[in-house]
Each structure stands twice: as C-alpha cells, then as structure tokens.
Amino acid sequence: MFFENNLAFAQSLDQQDPLHPLRDEFLLPSQHGAPVIYMCGNSLGLQPKSARQYMDEQLNNWAHLAVEGWFEGKTPWMFYHKELKGLMAAIVGASAAEVCPMNTLTVNLHLLMVSFYRPTATRFKIIMEAGAFPSDQYAVESQVRFHGYDPKTAIIEVAPRSGEDTLRTEDILATITRHDGEVALVLFGGINYFTGQFFDMPAITKAGHAAGAIVGFDLAHAAGNVPLELHNWGVDFACWCSYKYQNAGPGGISGIFVHEKHFPDTSLDRFAGWWGYQEQTRFRMQKGFIPEAGADGWQVSCTQVIPMSLYHASLKIFEKAGFMAPLRQKSQALTAYLQFLIEAINKDLGFEQYKIITPVSESARGAQLSIIAQHKAKEIFQALVAHNVLGDWREPNVIRLSPVPLYNSFEDVFHTAARLREISTTLLTPKQ
Template identity: 50%
Template structure:
C-alpha cells in the first residue's frame, strides 16, 4: 500500500488533477443532493447512467417509430444483427475471444442455461462446490439444479467454509477441498468476486484444480465484470456469466452476458436448452426443426435481442472502449487503497472500531471495500444519505463502498471521511 496518502482535500484534488481517467467522470449522470453531485459509492450495486444512454435508447425508439419492422435491417444499428455488435465490446472486458461471449437475458437465467450444459451429474460425480455465503440467487440456482437432476440438495451442495473465525477463504483450502471431493465433484461454481466481502478468488488456480479432478468450473462475475481484469479464455474457465448493471453501468435489470470457452463450441452432444437465435445462422430462417447449434457462445442464445435494454448496454460499453481494464485497474487500486487509508484515519479520529473485511492485498480484491462498523445499525446509512453520501448496508453491521475508477474521484473518497467523522464522533 502507498504510504504517501494524506487526509487533505488539497492532496485529493492534486491526485484528481493527475488522474489520466479523470474526464470519464463527466460522461456520467450523478444524482444530485443540495445542488451538488452525491458521493456515490454503490457502483457495485447499480452503476451510474452514462450520458450517452438516453440518445442510444431514443435512437432505437425513433427507428422503431419511423421504420417499424424494416428496422431489423434499416435501423442505424440493424436489430437483426444487433447482438453481434456486442462481442467486440465485451470480450476485452472479460478476457475472452469474441466468439466466446454472448449478451443475453439476465444473470440468473444465464447461470441456469450454463449449468444445464456444464453441471452434468452422473454416478457418484454429482456435487457442486461453491463459496461460503454466495449471492442467494446462485444458491437457489444450485438447489433447483440438484432437484432437476433428481437429487436432494444435501446430496449435491457443498459450501466452501472459511477457517474458524475468518471470513475470507484461503485459496489453498479451496484447492484442498476440490481434491478431497475428487471424483464426487461435478462442478465448481464461485462468484469471481464475492458480493459481501469483495474477495476476488484465484479463479485460475480454482479452475486448474477443478479440471484436475475432472470437474467443470464456472463463475458468477456480477461483481467482477468491469471491476477486475479477468482472463476467462487464458484461465481455461468453462463458463461464466455476469450482469451489466453494476460496474458495466447499463441500467437497472440490464441485459446480462455469458462466456463459454471455445473448447466446448464444437461439442454438439453438449446439452443446451435451445432457441432459434442459437441455431446455425446460415439455416436459421429456413425455419426447420432440428437444432443445429452455432459454433460459438451464441449457441446458448435463445431469443432475438432485447434492443432497448441493449441500447443502454452499447452506450455504456462504448465508454469502456476508450480505455482498458488495465488502466481502470491501476486507478482502482490507488483509489481503494486511499479509501482504506481514509477508513483507518476515521477510526483513529473517532475511536469507532472499523473492521475491513475485504482483502487488503491487491491480488485478492477489486475496488469494493466492505467495512464492519461495529455496534452501528442501518441508521448510519440513512444519516450518510441525508448528507448526500450513498453507500450500502448489509446486515448485521457492514457497509460496502465501491470507489469506481470510471467515475469516482479521490475527492469523493476524502469527502466520505469528512462527512462520516462527525457522524461517528
């Protein structure tokens, strides 16, 4: 961690002036509080609206109004091939080849579609290993997949526990657990970054271990996509899915994405729930029965593109095209290190115990810093909101803060400290 940090507004402003990504902030709409931008730290929950989104959606509405069905071919971005534009936009963000990604549905829907293909229990190999306290939707997906295959949840679900008294999970323990489960393990499915602690798991090491015992390996990247520089292709991950409304800033309930490693694309025997938009594009419009999957992640696509929500996604991803995940990561680490410094200053100045439950080391986290504010309750978040500071609360005493490199500033982080100190004193 850098040691030169200062709890001074002038220092924070100097960093902002030097920040090569500073102009991106102007591309986003900040909710207002007493005539100024709120201090927004919930980009891990819902990213801010890029200013270009309105025009992107308006364009589709206008094309629909003026062209009707002809918009499929005549719209500025023809709807017929609309989905194809997204592969080059999203692939570099998740470290994939273009043919390995597809934008479709919502996250949990995609998780199910991928589990249908990659969770194929047989004989004694039927267990799913997942992280301690996964996002509940993943848990429900695993439960229902177990039942779908005729098992009880007890027979299938294995929740990777941290060590006694710890909240983060050690990679060596995950690997040992995978080896212990051995040929009983069908699939490993972790969050890339855990939604609560912000722990970024060693996705590569987990995948290697899963493959060593003959299991498939996938990730829910809701908190990783656009946050940490994942390399889905190079890490040989089988499948992954993510949402677009957090770090990808594509709007509430925005369209999701999915990754399937190219190793699986030509396996026609792989079970897929099929729809017409996954059928071979050459013969799709012959409208014949007999599903012939596309030789790409598009084979998992069921339906034609939801153009209105994808228009928001397009505008949001075009901003990512103007930078790289590496540049965002460099700022993200500086900004979150500064936040960790500010939290320690708050603790010193107020005497309030603030336990950072996110990993401190860079290799194991993204920009989210989760802090237990001991003895406090949800009133703290309401008090902060009254002062124009938006953070989120997780029971029993945790606030999650995500200084997002795209639009947060060092001044935001400094001001968080300035506002919370009197509230805790």
Template identity: 65%
Template sequence: MNYQNDLAFARQQDEQDPLKDFRSRFLIPKHNGEDVVYLCGNSLGLQPASAQQYLADQLDTWKNLAVEGWFQGDDPWLDYHKSIAGSIARIVGAQENEVAVMNSLTVNLHLLMVSFYKPDNKRFKIIMEGGAFPSDQYAMESQVKFHGLDPKDAIIEIFPREGEVTLRTEDIIQTIDQHKNELALVLFGGINYYTGQFFDLKAITDAAHAAGAYAGFDLAHAAGNVPVQLHNWGADFACWCSYKYMNSGPGGISGIFVHEKHFTGKELNRFAGWWGYRRDKQFLMAPGFDPEIGAAGWQVSTSPILLLALFKASMAIFDDADGLDTLREKSVRLTGYLEFLIREINQEQGEEVYRIITPADPATRGCQLSVVCKRNARGIFNYLAQNGVIGDWREPDVIRLSPVPLYNTFEDVYKTAGLIADALKAV
C-alpha cells in the first residue's frame, strides 16, 4: 500500500473502511472533552457499548428468577457458556467442541499442564520462549517443581541470537530437535508480549510432534488479534485471556482449546470438578468422574454468568464483523501506516530515534508495534499520555502501541505519529 504522511490521506482511508461503523460500538475514554487515542488494546480492550445491557439482562434474570435462572428465561444459565463457544471457535480456528470458556488464563494453563506435562525419567524437559510473560515462566517453574524436578534442568528457554531481538523459526526448530529424546512439552506464546513477534505455530507444532512431545500455546496476545488455526495445525492445547483484543473487561473470563484427538485419551490426567461432568448425567450426582466429551470436560467450576455476559457482548461484535479476515486486513494496513509514519520521523531526524523491534513482515506480527525510544523514553511516553494518547510502557525504554481494527482509525495513527514527532522537541 502506498501510504502518505497526510491527514487527508488518513481521513480518506477511514471513510473507505468497511469496519468504520464498529468504532461507535465501543465506549472511548475522554481527554479534555475529546476521544482519547486508545492504543492499548494489547493490555485491555475497550468496553463494548452494549456491555451494560448484557450485564443488566442477567442481573434482571437473577432478580426475577433467582435460582430458576439456571433453567428458565431467555438464556438459561446452565448452557449460557455454550452460546459463546461458536464465536470463540471461529476466532481460534477450532471446532466448537474443542473450546471451553472458563476460569482465567494462568489457572487454565495449570489445568492443561496437569494433562499435557507428564514428565518421566526419559522425557521431562519443557521448551519455551526466552522472555515469555512472567506468568508463563512462573507456571512452568512451579509445575516442574511440583514434579520434583529442578527448573534449571527441565526448562529450556530459547533466546534471540546475539544482536537480534526476535527469534528465528529455524532456531526454535533446531532446539526442539536437539532435545527431542528428553522433550515432554513445547509451550510457546502465540505472540511475544514484549516484541510483538507472531510465532510460526504450525512449524512449532510439527517440530514438537516429530520430537514426540506435546505442543501447547498461550494465545493471550494472539486470540482476536491474528488468525490462528489450532485444529488444522494440530496443536494439542491452548489457552488465552479475553480482556485484551476480545474486550471482555478487566480480569475477564478465559478459555481453552483441546484438540479432538485427546477427547477419549484415557492416559491424560486432569483435575476434575462437577461442571466438567457429562451433562446428560450431571444431576444424578454419582460418584466417580465421567467427563463431558470435548474441551468442556476440562471445566472445573460453575460458569460465572456475569463475566460471561460481558464477554458475550464483545463476541456479538466479532460475529457481526464476520470473523477475523476483514479485521486482519485492516489491522495489517493500520499497523503498517503507524510503522510508515515512525520511519518518516526517523528519516526527518537523520537517525533512528525510534527503533521498532517488532518484525517488519506483517505475517510475523499482529497489531502491536514495540518502539524503543532512544531519547528520554519515559518523557516521550508521558508526553503522549498528557496529549490524549494511551499506550503502554515497558521498562526500560519501550512504548507499545496497538492500533486495534475494531475501534482505531487511520486518523488515530496519524495524530499519534504527529505527537511522537512533537515529543522530540517538547521533552
């Protein structure tokens, strides 16, 4: 696409945007009476304008029906979680029975590792990305220790080559092959939270399976952001949060994927609860756990209806946007425009004042750009915030900016770039 550093160009792109009307379906915070430029969907998505009504509907059901709300009303609570499963399945490239909406991200990661990390004397190692989000690191460490192993021996972190910021797929594959005789699990993020790199999940899955190991993914920064095909790629399991790109609210409910090939696997351990019991006999209250077929059989606790209602409000918007294809097409153009404008600033400065560490290839990133500021980084971040641009700060000198296609505009991006340029003089 031939970008132009011009407000008229940005406005023309917004006018031609097939998703332009979706912005009005979100509540945008204000700064000095004007909409902020919100580029922090990688941390917390905006509130759908319909969220309050979805929540109020379930509060009314609770008020009017009390416990009978589980079985009566327009959306009986007993199967309320199922009403979101189809939307989620389309977003993560799964069959509907391969996903379940439940718990929070790291809780789900632990529950899935009960099933898919089963170390023995021969196979006990886990391969993961170096610099993964701390929750993943802590989860791996605690799981390894739970099995009586030393994390220094059992966990292999893959870091970029010296002088590089992102990982090469060939290095990931080579490391998997190098440890294939001792490998139990490969656990990667879909997108690295710090650099914004989108990993080749199919290649990682294929390599893990060739090594005789399971492949699982934390899709916290990928679900709702980039297209994934968990079923077709053959991933064994995955989990994600929903409060970033899927706008379910702070601490919103999470979800899991378990490939159908594992539905009848008697060799898999799991921590069981009544909510995961087979639905047709659930109320017989019989002893002995007999799981529901599908990812639902990994559920443990009763669905939190109010959290599900908030999530359902956002899923309705995704459904109306007709999947991720149109969103992805705009995301590539929108993020590309931000990249173009930042490179224009560097060109005007005669040096790389702002270094983008996110991969340049759109196929290996989502909508996030991580930008290293070489001059007064914190001051520049504060200047953006003082002028109505909400991004995300990461020590020591990185600003993460994420133009989300559902509610961000080309004019948002143009305004942000102007402020990034102005900040060099102002701070």
C-alpha cells in the first residue's frame, strides 16, 4: 500500500475505513484534560461502553433473583458460559464445543498441562520459545519438576540465531525434528509478547505431531489479534487471556480450547471439579467424576458470572466487526503505516535511532511493533507519555506500540509518529 506522511492522508484512510465507527464503542482515556492516543492494547484493551450494561444486567439478576439467578432470568448463570462459546469459537477458529471461558490464563495452562503433558521415561521433554512470557516459563518449570524431571534437561528453548531478534521457522521445526522420540510437548506462544513475532502455528503443529508430541499454544497475544484456525490446524490445546486484544477488563476471564479429537479419550488425566461434572446430573452431588462433554469438562469451579459479562460485551463488538478477517485487514494497514512513519523519522535523523525488531512481513506479526530506541530510550518513552501517547515499555530499551483495529485510527498512528518525531528532534539533535 502507498502511504503519505501527512494528516490529510491519515484522515482520508479513516474516512474510507468501514470499521472506524467501532471506535465509538469504547471509552478512550484522557490525561491532563486531553485525550490520550492509546497504543497499549497489547497489554490492556480499552473498556467497551457496553461493559457496564452487561455487568449491570448480572448485578440486577443478583439483586432481584439472588440464588435463583442460577436458573432464572434472561441469562441463567448455570448456562451463561454458553452465551459466549460461539463468539469465542469464531475468534480462534474452533467449534463451540471446543472452547470454554473459565479461570485465568496460567491456571488454565496448568490445568491443560495436567491432561496433555504426560511424560514417560524416554519421552519427557518440552520444546518452547526462548524468551517466552515469564508466567509460561514458571508454569513449565513447575510442571516438569512436579513430574520429577530437571528443567535444565527437560526444557528445550529455541532461541534466535546470533545477531537476530526473532526465530526462524526452519530452526523451530529442525529442533522439533531433532528431538523426535523424546519430546512430549511442544508449547509455544502464538505471538511472542516481546518481539511481536507471529509464529507459524500450522507448521509447528504439523512438525510436533510428526515427532509424536502434543502441541499447545498460549494465545495471550494472538487471540483477538490475528486470525486463528485452531481446529483445522489440528492444535491439541490452547488457552488465552481476554484482557488484551479482547477487552474484557483487567484480570479478565481466560478461555481454553481442546480439540474435539481428544473428547473420547477417557485416559486423559485432569484436575476435576464440580463445574466440569456432567451437566445433567451435576446436582445429584454424587461421587465419581464424570466429565461434561467437550471443553466444558475441563471446568473446575463454578462459572465466573461478572468477569464473563465483561467478556460478553467485547465479544459482541467482535461480532459486529465481522470477527477476524476485516479486523486483520485493517490491522495490517495500521501497523504498516506506523512502520512507514517510524522509518521516515530515522531517515530524517540520518541514522537508525529506532530499530523495529518485530518481523517486517505482515503475515509474521500482529497489531504490534516492538522498537529498540538506540539512544535515550527511557527519556523518549516518558516524553511520549507526557505528550499523551501511551505505549508500553520493556527493559532495557524497547518501546512497544500496538495500534488495535477495533478502536485505533490512522490519525492516531500519524499523531503518534509526529509526537515521536518532535521528541526525537528535541532530545537527539546536538545543541549548537
């Protein structure tokens, strides 16, 4: 796409954007009496205006129905998760039976690893990306130790080549193939939180299965960001949070995916709880766990109604947008425009002050650019915040900017770059 570095051009793109009206579905933050340009959806999505309505409906049910709310009212709590399942499935490329909203992300990762990390004396290793989000690292380390193995020998991390910032798909696949016969689980992030690299999930899944391993993904930075086809790709399991690109509020409820091919497998271990018990006979209170069919059988505690109501509000906006295909098209254009403008800043400065470590290929990234600021990185980030541009800081010198297609505009992107240009000129131009 041809871009121009001027406000009129950015505004013309917004006028042509069929998704632009969705911006009005969200509450935009302000600072010092002025609106903030929000570029931090990769960390916490904005609040839908409808969130309060959806939450109030459940608070009113609680107020007027009390305990009867479990079975009475417009959305009885006993079955409320079913209101979300079809919407969730459309975002991750699954059937409604294969997904379920429950718990929080790392809790779900542990619960799924109970079922799908089944090490033996010869096949016990886990392959994951180096630099995965720390919570994933801690979960994997503790699971390995729980089974009596040493993380130093049981966990294989695939790292970028020397001098490179992101992983090559061929290196990931080669590592999986090299450990054929000894790898029990391949567990990757769908998108790496630090670099913004979107991994080739179909290729990783295929290679993992060819090596005899189970394949799972943490989709914290991928669900609601990029198109996913978990069922068609044959992914065994996945989990994600809902508070980043899916705008379900801080600490929002998580979601899980379990491929339907595993539903008949009665040998799978799981940490069972009452809410995962067979729905029709759950209230008989009988001993002997019988799981509910599908992903719902991995539930443990009773449904979290208030967090689900916030997630429900956002999912309905995704439905209004047409789910992921139109959002992806806009997302790629927003991120490409941001890249174009940052490269123009470097050109004007006469050196590469801003090194983008997120892949250049649009198919290998989502709605995020991770940018190394070579000089005065923290000062520049703080100046951006002071100038009402809210991105995300990662030590030692990385600024993450995330234009989200549901609520960010091309004008947002233009003004972000314009303020970055002004700050750079002020802080980096030698004083005469």
